[in-house]
Amino acid sequence: MRRSRVVAAVLASLAIGFGTVGSAQAGVGLPPVVAQVPTQEKVVFITIDDGWYHDPAVAQTLIDKRVPASLFLLPGATSYDTGYFTRLTGEGRATVENHTVNHPDLTTLDAVGKDAEVCGAGERLQETFGRTPKLLRPPYGAVNDEVRLAAKACGIKALVTWTHDFTTWGDAPPPTPQLEAGDVVLLHFTPTLGADLERALGAAKAAGLRPAALMPHLRAAGLV
Template structure:
């Protein structure tokens, strides 16, 4: 996710990366940098309405993922979960449940490092090891990679492509990881969402009770505004 806890010695470096990707996030908001797989775009278009994409990072979490799944199930909404390999390894049944309920499970690295600072071999291992544990629980190999912190450059993109991965970032970030309160999370999403928005939320990496609390209001309001929901990356 964008905001998993960062050791103090790395906060300055990560801050620079967040500044550097500001232009990318703006581009995402304009729809310039999120290229949906053709099948997904067609499926969304076939619904004849406005579509948004809910995404959840840093899980699976035994404490919060099941609560997110319960809310999504109650509203009949499907989402995309960008999962951390070591969390999948620790809680495999949770990932299996995410997939069983029809959600998309994708790659968010093994241990949430800054991929742009890794060697080719280390980056390959981060992605391949995560693919392996996700595939064991879902029967499918992730087709998308979300780099931790959104730290992406040309090297990360080219390495991801060589591994058969499409890099997927986001266009709406309510900074739920900072725990600003459920009302703030809800309003930040609803005030910034547009047709085609990719919304960044977190179901792991810390206390996600505020995200869980904000989710019903986000979904119900978007539905009332005429939005449909779709998954990314198949």
């Protein structure tokens, strides 16, 4: 029943929003899509996606260096080694956020599919970690107003994409960018995460920036 009410709310919002709001105002009242956080503080934001590869050395680095990190996790990637992530949330400064259940392009799904992916992931992560995620990373960064409507119906306050992807996807890491205040750094739980994280932390230090918790700065910027 709860599911059907969520879907009905999304469809009602679509009907109202697209029936009465002009194109210049489309998206008003929906959760924002954030690729960079407006801030005067010298901070960057470390975000790590998926969760399939559980390197103990990475966890130790995050804990020892007290790196605030937003972990956008797939429930299935946490289920076979939940302790890896509960240690990070318990001993470190990590928070668990929503990355859907199956990592689809949400823009290709109907309202029922969006609900199953976003609300479904939120429910499962809440059961595991005792907290309902308030941030969503849409897989592939694919987002439109229908995705934002579905996210809002699932209790999401902001959709977070990224400024720079530090993930090594091929034989060599990508070029290291010059980081700026408010940048959102994307990493993934892959076998190269340890080296990718060190590159990101080094780039932040070179730019005179420090990693910071994401949600408080979203609030300070008036985005959530």
